Amino acid sequence: MPQPPLSPDSDDTRSHRAAAVAHFIDIARQLVPDPQNATREQLQAVARHLEALGRQTALFPPGDFPVTDAEPAVVYRLSEDADGHYALYASAGLPGKAVPPHDHTTWAIIAGVHGVERNVFYRRDKTSDPTRDTLVSEHTVDVIRDSSVILSPSDVHTIELVGEQASLHLHFYGRSLDHMPGRVVFEGRSGGSFRTFAPPGGIRHAVITPHSLKAALADGAEIALLDVRDAGVFARRHILFAASAPLWRLPLEVDRLVPRRSTRIVVTDSDETLAHTAAHQLIRLGWTNVSVLAGGVDGWAASGYEIFRGTNVPSKAFGEVIEHEKHTPWITSGELEERVQRGDNLVVVDSRTPEEFADFSLPFAVSLPGAELVYRIGEIAPDPDTFIVVNCAGRTRSIVGAQTLIDAGIPNRVASLRNGTMDWLLTGRELAHGRRTPLPEPAPDTLAGARERAESVARRAGVQRISAATLERWLDEARERTVYRFDVRTQAEYEAGHLDGWRWAPGGQLVQATDEYAATRGARIVLADWDGVRALTTAAWLAQLGWEVAVYTPQGHGPGAFRVTGPEPVRVLTPDPPAPHVAPPQAAALADAGRAAIFDVESRAAYEKRHVAGARFAAPGRLAEFIAALPQEQVVLLTSSDGVLAQSVASGIAHATRNSQVPQRDIRAISGGTRAWLAAGLPTDQGGESVLTGDDDHAYSPYLHRDPALRNAGFTDYLDWELGLVAQLEREGHTGIQLVN
Template sequence: MSLSELPVETAGNDLASERARAIDAFLAQARSLLAAGPGEGHAQLQPVADALIALGRRADLFPAAHFPIDAERPAQVYRLAEDADGGFALYLSAGLAGKAQPPHDHTTWAIIAGVEGNERNVLYRREKTADPARDDLVQTRVVDVAAGSAVVLTPTDVHTIELVDGLDGRHLHFYGRALERLEHRVVFEGTTGGSYRQFGPPRNVRHPAIAPAALKAALSDGEEIALLDVRETGVFVRSHILLAASAPLWRLELLIDRLVPRRDTRIVLTDADESLAHQAAGKLVRLGWRNVSVLAGGTAGWAAAGYELFSGSNVPSKAFGEVIEHRKHTPWISVDELHQRVERGDDIVVVDSRTPEEFADFSLPFAHSLPGAELVYRIHEFAPRPETLVVVNCAGRTRSIVGAQTLIDAGIPNPVVSLKDGTMAWLLAGRTLSHGRSAPLPEPEAAGLEQARTRAEDVARRAGVRRIDAEGLARLEAEAGERSLYRFDVRTRQEYEAGHLEGWRWAPGGQLVQATDEYVGVRRARIVLADWDGVRALTTAAWLAQLGGHEVFVHAPAPLPVLVLGPEPVKLLPLHARAPRIAVRELASALDAGSVAVFDIERRAAYERRHVAGARFAVPDRLEEFIAGLPAAQRVVLVSSDGVLAGAVAAELIARLARDGSAREVLALAGGTQAWVAAGLPTGQGGEGVLTGDDDHWYSPYAHADLAARNAGFQQYLDWEIGLVAQLEREGDVGIRLVAPATADAAVAS
């Protein structure tokens, strides 16, 4: 069935979620029935078969549009559920009329129940012969499996299957062990037996599909949904769906729990053409996410259906900034005028709304660091005189515009403008930036703080932000199994690490608005911000509410809350046995001996700054390609910043190589690049060893050493940002609702 033939009505609003709930209920019933130990005979398994029959009767949950087959793929297995340890696994097997399989066993118990069509199962008893390479098969019974019936197979049963009666078929297959763990199954040359051979697990297990039109509808149906693009981020930024978040396949074990915390969230995965999405879906299902679909045809199918594709990173937030300027006419100042006024000594203060780390990397020579969420909170300390002109800048456009409009909407008495095109325009004008500057943020005095609170409260009220008390927060937390909940502390890194609420993540407010898709992967989720001072959480919440797509709340912690110290913990969800590690000194010796190939897999930019001498850089997606050309005896060592990502990728790579029969040794560097540098071992820098270009991340024009290339990149980027308004209009309403000025009641809609 082609993409154009996928019916919209059958891929609907939340059939996937309804199916996931029904499957959950079946699995819970099966586990209960088998809790005492199933035995593996027909009688012991029959109650489970009855439950599977009942699930199969819900044919509406398993429409053909979600489980497509066609002449190119006449038979297909779709994964519906699978335990992380390879235990229970549920599949839907779909096939065109006449699909047949020769005699084979399973080495585990199996139950097959009908959904649609008639699957004829012929069962055999296997008998040994005098020839150890040949066995006889003796037919024992024939079972036709259609809707309302099932067949139970023990681990030793041999059977054939065939879709009969001229009908296509869809059948549920429930196994005591996942197909990919069944490594010793055998298939016979014929129905009377004879020679037999082992055959491996299927290589192309797929997952339920969702058509582009159905996804388009689902993104605006008001229900929760997570759209994740599983390509490497640098590939993602070249062309993707607007509301997709970047969640690379090989980094899912580190990302998914933060992006999509609720395990039964409706998730749709995409890539360019389905080449990676089914691998990612398999990971997520095994990790416990139970409601996963794949966009039919990927972004190519999306574009073919007539829908818009976007380039760039953090596009919803950057488009938001452009909409703000377009709708609210945020005033700006050019770099030439700013330069003239600074040189003249005018009463002017320039504040840089990026992160302190970005500010230290480069800044206007006369600017002050004041990250976005801190603007209303601390601006009085920088511009106590109402006559002072406040200029807000960033590296490009978005945070300049959002920052300036933040102060304007808050009603500070000063004139406020954004710096048109930020530091990019400053450099394009032939001027220079300062590097390495940093300064502590000034603490607001009592009078300025009180004014800031009043202003922040007013904007948040107009944006529809709701405050919740401890009881309200407890209710949201109790409902986190039904509605996705994100809790963020938006203060500075230093404040967060000095003491934060248990389980609350750190997301500096300006970045949470600038890069919302990096923190929140679920549309229509609930977001709660901790309000420690009555300003920063409200300021951030007001912008998130206007950005749309979520319910936004603010919570004031108790006067003496229990606090957790230190940085935000990151959870790694392993799928495979821990990969072996190699110590830095051992790796140094192996490099000297030429017995290892070292691949840095973290980020290209970090690699170019400093890396293990002799390492090359590659995105995990392409490691198998580069490893294939190495001498068979050469060990492979993976390196990441602290060794965590390298360990996860090494474990996955080992499993893949073993599946392909490769015995190559793969290790992760213990402690990563940080441990290597701390040991004083040789490092390299520069891009000579980069094997995969910009595939890992958006490559900033600022990184170009060649000035012509840098300036061309700046102009291209600025033109792209400005063009987002028109592109957003083609995309349609994505929920942006801007607050009107304080004197008006109506919202400025987009």
């Protein structure tokens, strides 16, 4: 069967290997459609193809599958179904490494890539003692390149790596290693006592060195770098173009972050302690091209590469580059207050989301999120002599918002509020809370002017308009090239009717936090252009951030012609069997009786505002350590805002411990989560006294500090950090940022 064509992002060894492995698995499925009842003839046919895969030695460089004197044998996972079938591994080891007699309880095929793996097969005879059997050596097979061996479920064999060369062999099983709970290992080559044993500890995945990753991030092909630590841990120290994708949230988020299953993915953490678990989950969920960064962020730093802190760093650094290179004008809090008090012809627009604006705002500001600026500013400031000041909570959206209006060529004087509401508070002023201001609809004449300005900005940035036919072609090519489709209008407009399959991403947030919406660098982004303004101004900034971006005007025909209503649907993937549920009243009864401990795993900030009475908060990444400290008989109840994350975490923990030596716990998710608890009228509490993991779950905003001294120290640190990003980008090197005049 011929090899399928490689995708455009597969110009590296790892992508070629992923394509070849996926091709082999496809063939194996066809030859063995029922892996639980495979025949010898079927397996022999598969073995020929496994040998062919092994002959492609360039796909299996030793550096991707390292072994050391400290770890002379390592099993690397290459592919596995969600249910554990069709599991392919690369078994790497140093000469002399041996495995005692054992069986598999499933069929297996072993083929050579490098070195010699000696397989000795034994006949197993029962004795009068049911706990002891004898083994008699029957034949030996040395597996080298161009050869293979087939094992039946009951075959007993030993493995020894002989010769002077490090070995790497392909092991293909009917069931994965962690789906073989009944296999046994003998005390010696003559048999004797035997016992069941757990899968090899720490099954790994092919690694990529920091040097290779650095090159891959700049090669122009698609790549997604996923940091799987909890978001607050990520914010303290990470690689610039990593997207935060916490391990326990992957089933909820990865389908949107990295929609194409063959995308080149590199998983990282601090030091490889979590990354291989995450890689396993991604493989079981269907992603085929997954590597792990050798040494994690620690290894990246040890290689001399730049480390960043904070959230949405590429976008925030972009804002600093804009001010640095375009000299975006700004105004201080003191000057702004003076102008307001003397009644100057001035308007202040807050470019954050309406929700953020309602939380706190300048007392005289108007809410006008970033994508709405050019679209609606003509209604808010119709007088060209009105001075427009754009503010946000810090710096980025103030700068980007002000420069958006300036680049669009509006006649007004425009400036950003230097350091936003942080500076307003730092200089002793107060904010308002709970305010909401309506978004005015643009009149036909102001809309026409806004469209002309948006077209000019988009044209200068190189934004392309695509037809329905081009979009259809791009979607047809989506198996080889990722296409993100976003609707950048307001939430109300999106929910009133949007194109099927298009995600909601308000334009200002898409620019401010691109890494939260699109983790695949090198992908295409298409924005729906409903009004001739908002998609174009958003696309212009995305293009200057380095994305290939286009706008599509919805038609009455073509892809997604009909509209759907309601919020964006979220597809939750399920790599593990669902954990048991318990209804809120029953959960409360268990807790009241002292038989259960409740953990909230969603958000520290939300927990502190209101939570299930008696619940403790723990970031999912550290939950296991707190569960381990509980009495074994105590039920563990997990809750999250709507119960979805709690269910995912409970299922994941159960899967992680199912085949380990750790005693199984009774872990359940509260049905409907905290919302259902509240709806049932059950008791709640407030405060952070029972927060167990500090700010591990999310970067803790200085605004949340009740102590003004702590808050102000946090503001100062944050602003110093943002101002230092330009210098960090210069040290980083290639960023893809290209500003236009």
